[in-house]
Amino acid sequence: MQYLKRPSLFPPEGLMARFLLMAGGVLIVGMLVIGFWVTSKIEEGVTNSAGVITALYVDAVLSPVVQELALGDQLSPRNLEALERVLRRGALRDQISVFKLWTPGGKVAYSDNPALMGRVLGSSPGLEDALSGSVHTRFDRTFHTENVGAAGVPLLEVYSPVRSVVDGQIIGVAEFYTTAQGLAGDLAAARIQSWVVVGLVSLAMSLALSLVVAGGSRTIKRQRRSLDAQLAELSVLAQNNAGLAQRVEQANHRIASLNEDNLRRISADLHDGPVQQLAFAALRLGKSENERQQQVRRAIDEAMQEIRDICSGLALPDLDDWSVTIIAKRLAAAQGARTGSKVALDIPSDLPTMTPAAKICIYRFLQEALNNCAKHAPGAEQRVSIEAKADILGVSVSDDGPGFDRHNxxxxxxxxGLRERIAGLKGHLRIDTEHGAGTTLSMHLPILAEGQMT
Ligand SMILES: Nc1ncnc2c1ncn2[C@@H]1O[C@H](COP(=O)(O)OP(=O)(O)OP(=O)(O)O)[C@@H](O)[C@H]1O
Ligand SMILES: [Mg+2]
Known part of the structure; x- marks a missing residue:
């Protein structure tokens, strides 16, 4: 029974392990991401504020002594001396490792490395940023620059524009490298701290969630056990039902066949009993009959004919070798012979083979429907139609007689009787009729595959 199978996805036993695995993964990734994000934000904040401080220092302290650059691309010895004095005295003097002053044309107007003074060096992104008016700052943990000497020192690089006090035009760029050993240490500490904080918070959350998941997992297990018990019960019930349905079907078949046997026996008894007695009575009447005897003989003949008709209706021919098409054709022909009316046939050539029980049912249906036409719609045109669609066989008999109230x-x-007989084979009977609108009687039966035939 397919529908009773329990789904095997996400067994509750694995729920907790799965949760812990996922929570651990999320925790580690979260710690790394947040740690790096926090340090990058601190780094950004520190470099920005360093840029702002430097810009202020340049404007307030350096700018006044290098205004000469507004007139040319070099400083007079007097101003160079003043600049060196300022650099030695300024608030940043201990932190500045390297200092250069550039002209807008890319020439080094001052450098603490005298070999570079007066040289035009290649442009750099920092220089270009500053020449376009913004302060450029960059932090590098392992800086390499020809001016610093020792490689691998954490440095803060700043390019700040120097403006003319007269019109605010950029007359040069100050380039600083300040050692940021402390900043590198602070950043490493901040990263570790944020990892620890995120780790602890995530761990606490995971623990709280594991409690919830463990509770949920227990509930699921409990419910699954009760569901399994209910399913087992249902499956027993379903098996019982299937067994009962099979027995009902078998009983239906047995009753139908017993019924046919009874009808056959009644027919034989009528034929061998009353008909023989009547035949004997007719024989005893002899030939020299007066009027009265002739009346009796006619009555005996009519009685014998009626009994024979009844017998032929009761007894079922051997249908083993008859297909549904043959059944329909023989009964239509018999109806024509009996009533003198023609029965039209509408039967496709490729009808499926039906079970013996279904053939008996179709025979009795056609017999009753055609009898009804003869009895209740004498002289009406009649048509027998058969069609097979998907796994259903449909048989119908219609006439253009007076019709009737199908609820009465x-x-x-x-x-x-027909309705019961057809229902016994899991089919159904349909009556389409109205007063004055003819009658169509149809039956629909399932077509069983060969293996299902009994
Ligand atoms: N083709 C038909 N045309 C008009 N009326 C019909 C037709 N078939 C059935 N009927 C009406 O439906 C009633 C029920 O039909 P049903 O076959 O059950 O009984 P019956 O033919 O009267 O008797 P029985 O079949 O028991 O010998 C009939 O009495 C008749 O009034
Ligand atoms: Mg009838």
Whole structure:
């Protein structure tokens, strides 16, 4: 039973382990990401504020002694001396490792490395930024620059524009390198601290969540156990139901076949009993009959004919070798012979093979429907149609007779019996009729595959 299988996705046993694995992964990634993000933000803040301080220092302290650059691209010895004095005295003097003063044309107007003074060196992104008016700052843990000498020192690089006090034009660029040993240490400490904080918070959250998950996991296990018990119960019930349905079906088949046997026996009894007695009575009447005897003989003949008709209706021919098409054709022909009316046939050539029980049912359906036409719609045109669609066989008999109220079947037993007989084979009977609009009686039966036929 497919629908009773329990789904095996996410077994609750693995829920906790799965959660811990995922929570651990998220914790480590979260710690790394947040740690690096925090240090990058601190670094950004520190470099920006260093840039601002430097710009102020340049404006307030350096700018006044290098205004000469507004007139040319070199400083007079007097101003160079003043600049050196300022650099030696200024608030940043202990921190500045390297200092250069550039002209807007890229020439070194001053450098603490005398070999570079007066030379035009290649442009750099920092120089270009400062020449376009902004303060450029950059922090590098392992800085390499020809001016510093020792490689691998953490440095803060700053390019700050120097403006003319007259019109604010950029007349030069001050380039600083300040040692940032402390900053590198601060950043490393901040990173470790943020990792620790994030780690602890995530751990606490994971612990709280694991408690919730463990509780949930226990509930799921409990519910699964009760669900399993219910499913087992249901499956037993479903098996019982299937067994009962099978027994009902078998009983239906047995009753139908017993019914046919009974009808056959009644037919044989009628034929061998009353018909023989009547035949004997007719024989005893002899030939020299007066008027009265002739009346009796006619009554006996009619009675014998009626009983024979009844017998032929009751007894079922051997349908083993009859297909559904043959059944329909023979009954239509018999109807024509009996009533003198023509029965039109609408039967496709490729009908499926039906079970013996289904063939008996179709035979009785056609017999009753055609009998009803003869009885209740004499002289009407009749048509027998058969069609097979998907796994359903449809058989119908229609006439253009007077029709009737299908909710009032009177005392007749024919249609009621048919409905039961068809339902016993998991089919259904349909009556389409109205007063004055003819009658169509149809039955639909499932077509069973070969393996399902009994
Ligand atoms: N083709 C038909 N045309 C008009 N009326 C019909 C037709 N078939 C059935 N009926 C009406 O439906 C009623 C019920 O039909 P049903 O076959 O059950 O009983 P019956 O034919 O009267 O008797 P029984 O079949 O028991 O010999 C009939 O009495 C008749 O009034
Ligand atoms: Mg009838």
């Amino acid at each position: 079947l009177g005392d007749g037993l024919g249609l009621v």
